[in-house]
Each structure stands twice: as C-alpha cells, then as structure tokens.
Amino acid sequence: xxxxxxxxxxxxxxxxxxxxxxxxxxxxxxxxxxxxxxxxxxxxxxxxxxxxxxxxxxxxxxxxxxxxxxxxxxxxx
Amino acid sequence: xxxxxxxxxxxxxxxxxxxxxxxxxxxxxxxxxxxxxxxxxxxxxxxxxxxxxxxxxxxxxxxxxxxxxxxxxxxxxxxxxxxxxxxxxxxxxxxxxxxxxxxxxxxxxxxxxxxxxxxxxxxxxxxxxxxxxxxxxxxxxxxxxxxxxxxxxxxxxxxxxxxxxxxxxxxxxxxxxxxxxxxxxxxxxxxxxxxxxxxxxxxxxxxxxxxxxxxxxxxxxxxxxxxxxxxxxxxxxxxxxxxxxxxxxxxxxxxxxxxxxxxxxxxxxxxxxxxxxxxxxxxxxxxxxxxxxxxxxxxxxxxxxxxxxxxxxxxxxxxxxxxxxxxxxxxxxxxxxxxxxxxxxxxxxxxxxxxxxxxxxxxxxxxxxxxxxxxxxxxxxxxxxxxxxxxxxxxxxxxxxx
Numbered sequence: 001x002x003x004x005x006x007x008x009x010x011x012x013x014x015x016x017x018x019x020x021x022x023x024x025x026x027x028x029x030x031x032x033x034x035x036x037x038x039x040x041x042x043x044x045x046x047x048x049x050x051x052x053x054x055x056x057x058x059x060x061x062x063x064x065x066x067x068x069x070x071x072x073x074x075x076x077x
Numbered sequence: 078x079x080x081x082x083x084x085x086x087x088x089x090x091x092x093x094x095x096x097x098x099x100x101x102x103x104x105x106x107x108x109x110x111x112x113x114x115x116x117x118x119x120x121x122x123x124x125x126x127x128x129x130x131x132x133x134x135x136x137x138x139x140x141x142x143x144x145x146x147x148x149x150x151x152x153x154x155x156x157x158x159x160x161x162x163x164x165x166x167x168x169x170x171x172x173x174x175x176x177x178x179x180x181x182x183x184x185x186x187x188x189x190x191x192x193x194x195x196x197x198x199x200x201x202x203x204x205x206x207x208x209x210x211x212x213x214x215x216x217x218x219x220x221x222x223x224x225x226x227x228x229x230x231x232x233x234x235x236x237x238x239x240x241x242x243x244x245x246x247x248x249x250x251x252x253x254x255x256x257x258x259x260x261x262x263x264x265x266x267x268x269x270x271x272x273x274x275x276x277x278x279x280x281x282x283x284x285x286x287x288x289x290x291x292x293x294x295x296x297x298x299x300x301x302x303x304x305x306x307x308x309x310x311x312x313x314x315x316x317x318x319x320x321x322x323x324x325x326x327x328x329x330x331x332x333x334x335x336x337x338x339x340x341x342x343x344x345x346x347x348x349x350x351x352x353x354x355x356x357x358x359x360x361x362x363x364x365x366x367x368x369x370x371x372x373x374x375x376x377x378x379x380x381x382x383x384x385x386x387x388x389x390x391x392x393x394x395x396x397x398x399x400x401x402x403x404x405x406x407x408x409x410x411x412x413x414x415x416x417x418x419x420x421x422x423x424x425x426x427x428x429x430x431x432x433x434x435x436x437x438x439x440x441x442x443x444x445x446x447x448x449x450x451x452x453x454x455x456x457x458x459x460x461x462x463x464x465x466x467x468x469x470x471x472x473x474x475x476x477x478x479x
Contacts, residue, residue: 044317
C-alpha cells in the first residue's frame with residue numbers, strides 16, 4: 001500500500017489523501033491551438049515510470065502537496 | 078482429460094512470417110476475437126496476433142467474468158446487449174464450452190439517491206429494449222437468500238434493479254476458445270512476442286517492431302490492455318486514458334448455490350460464484366494510476382468488510398488468492414474503438430473495468446471496420462474523435478465505479 005509523507009502531518013496512508021492528477025503539459029509537436037486545447041482537456045501522458053502529481057491531504061491538514069511517484073511500482077520516490 | 082491436456086491437443090502454434098495483412102497487438106479477448114471474426118466472417122486469415130507473454134495473461138484472465146448490458150447511455154446499452162446476445166450462442170459457434178451461465182444481476186441500492194439512479198437505469202434499459210426491472214428488498218431476498226437485508230445494520234437494502242440477462246463465463250476459456258477458432262482458420266498467434274515499436278512510413282504505420290524482429294502489416298490494431306498509451310505513443314497518438322490497478326479476490330468453495338450476481342455501487346463491490354463454487358469478489362479500481370500488479374492487504378480488508386456486511390455467510394469462507402489487473406480507464410468511462418487519425422493504425426481500448434463482457438461485440442465490430450473500412454453503427458459513437466468534438470460518452474455510473 002502507498003504511504004505518502006505530508007510536509008505537515010508526516011507519513012500517512014494513502015486513504016487519507018485525494019488524488020489530484022498528474023502535472024501535465026501538452027507535447028511541443030502539437031502546434032495547432034485547437035488541438036492543443038483538446039489535448040489539454042482530455043489526453044493523459046499515462047506514463048510508465050516517474051510522474052509528478054498533486055495530492056490533497058483530505059483527512060489531515062487539507063493542504064495540497066506535489067510528489068513524484070513511480071507508476072511501475074506505485075511507490076513514492 | 079483435464080482442461081490443460083485438452084488445450085495442448087487443440088492448438089497449433091506457428092512460426093512468425095515477415096508480413097501479414099493485419100497485425101493485432103495484444104493476445105487477450107479483444108485481440109483474439111477480432112482475429113477470429115476477421116477470418117470467420119470476412120475471409121481475412123492472413124492475420125497475426127502478437128502477445129508479449131501468453132494469451133489471456135493480461136486483463137482477460139484477471140477480470141471478474143461478469144457479462145451484463147444494464148448500462149446508462151443508449152449507445153452503450155445497444156453495444157453491450159449485442160455482446161450479451163453473441164455470448165449466448167458463442168459456445169455453439171466456437172465449439173468450445175466456457176461455462177457460460179445466465180444468472181441475473183441484482184444491483185442493490187442503500188440510499189434514496191441510489192434508488193433514483195437504479196430507477197433511471199431501469200427506464201433507460203427498457204427504452205433500449207434491455208430487460209432491467211426494479212425489485213423490492215423481499216424479491217431481492219428471494220433471488221439471493223444469503224443477502225442480509227439490513228446490510229449488517231449499516232447498509233439496509235431499500236431496493237434493487239434486476240437484470241435477468243446477466244451471465245458469467247470462465248474468462249480464460251473464452252480467450253482460448255477464440256484463439257482456437259482463429260487458429261483453425263489460419264490466424265497466427267505469436268506468444269512471447271513483445272512489440273517494442275511501430276514501423277512508420279512518413280505518418281503511416283506500416284508494421285510493428287517486435288522482440289522477434291520487424292513484421293510488416295497492412296493494418297495494425299492495438300488491442301492492448303494496460304500498456305496502450307505506450308503503443309499509441311509509438312504512432313504519436315495521444316489517448317484520453319489513465320491506467321489504474323483493480324484488485325479482486327476469490328474464496329474457497331461455497332457448497333450451496335449462490336444464484337445471482339450481486340453488485341453494489343455504494344459499497345463498490347460485486348460478488349458472483351464461479352462454476353467451481355468459489356465466490357469471486359471484486360472492487361473499485363485504485364484512484365491513482367499505476368501499472369503495479371501488486372495487490373494489498375488493505376484492499377482485502379476493506380473489500381471483505383464491505384462484502385460481509387451484505388453477505389454474512391462470507392465470514393465462514395477462506396480467501397484462496399487475490400490479484401490485481403490494470404485497467405485502461407478512459408476519460409468518459411466508455412471504450413475507445415476505431416481509427417486514430419494515423420493511417421494503418423487502429424485501437425480498441427479504454428476497456429477499463431468493462432472489457433470482458435464486450436469481447437464478442439468488440440471483436441466482431443472491429444473486424445467489420447478493418448475488413449470493410451467503414452465504421453459500423455454500433456462502433457460509431459465510440460471513436461477517438463468524439464473527444465475533439467466534445468461528444469463524450471459519459472457513463473461512469475453504470476461501470477460500478479465512483
């Protein structure tokens with residue numbers, strides 16, 4: 001199970017957190033502004049490896065934090 | 078003769094050729110069904126199905142085997158009802174017994190909002206010609222005598238929707254039945270052949286780069302579960318998909334019959350009995366995307382607690398094993414099938430937690446698309462292009478997720 005270290009509350013189990021999604025950008029190669037909007041609204045990187053993402057400490061200090069997680073093993077790095 | 082001996086006798090494996098008309102990536106249900114229907118219905122047998130490990134090793138062999146059509150949008154109801162109908166006659170068509178058994182599905186509601194959702198589901202299903210009716214707690218109790226109507230005092234059953242057409246089947250046997258059907262028609266199924274890239278000619282996809290060398294193809298179809306974003310990225314295609322793990326577990330044999338399939342959106346678990354008598358229990362997928370197949374004790378604890386609220390008899394059973402599969406959850410909780418905007422590259426993906434029931438219809442319709450070049454009416458609403466036009470097929474409520 002995933003444990004996440006909150007800067008305020010320390011190491012807490014994942015159940016206390018809400019997943020806020022990865023920090024994502026639109027690939028440079030998409031140049032058409034409309035296509036960029038579609039990509040931003042709908043598409044995901046869905047990376048196999050390390051992603052940076054936002055989590056919300058719902059059942060704790062209720063603050064957002066950013067962490068890096070390896071999606072291959074589901075562990076915080 | 079046990080099933081493994083039987084399998085060894087019937088399948089004839091092939092050596093890979095350098096070129097095929099159609100290459101399908103992913104030897105799961107959808108890939109093999111597409112290959113089968115291409116050969117059987119459209120006479121296109123120069124087809125290879127590439128599987129990185131062994132057939133059915135992915136989500137086709139990890140799901141909880143429920144087949145149902147009580148979905149929440151008309152396009153999905155039509156599609157899954159077609160799949161349900163195909164499943165009914167599939168054993169005869171493929172000449173292979175995969176323990177298909179129609180059981181009916183009871184979808185419980187514990188609160189007024191859930192009752193409203195179930196009523197809406199019934200109305201929509203009936204309007205689309207699928208039988209789903211509201212039943213009282215007493216009727217639910219008659220269908221499933223083991224059900225505790227007070228829900229352990231915490232989740233009282235206010236009512237339920239009943240979908241008599243729902244069924245279960247042995248999932249890996251479905252995969253093997255399609256593989257056998259396809260191989261008899263001359264389709265090559267190549268196991269332990271991992272795709273590590275796509276061959277490109279300009280923008281067009283002209284084949285696949287595999288661990289066993291390049292294979293050229295007229296059409297490449299990705300029927301991958303789990304790693305589809307990686308495959309699509311080889312063709313510079315972006316998908317609205319995140320891959321989440323989903324856990325399930327199975328108990329030891331329960332000697333009495335547990336007749337229907339039990340499902341519950343509020344508790345996020347679904348329970349059914351296998352042909353061997355074991356009780357299979359599945360849950361919600363994990364919120365954070367990951368490719369990890371590691372199941373956890375915390376899942377077991379929370380899921381078992383929920384299931385025993387409804388079915389106290391489960392307390393006396395032992396857990397045999399637990400596992401996880403990785404689900405491609407699309408942004409609108411509906412599948413994505415068809416063209417990608419890149420010539421020669423098609424996808425059937427976004428099968429999330431609802432792929433097993435869709436295997437026959439998905440395969441049949443994708444085969445028709447590949448063979449004729451025209452998108453069949455059933456597939457049309459589920460194209461990747463729907464996101465660019467904001468015509469999302471939002472159907473989260475009927476997938477048993479929250």
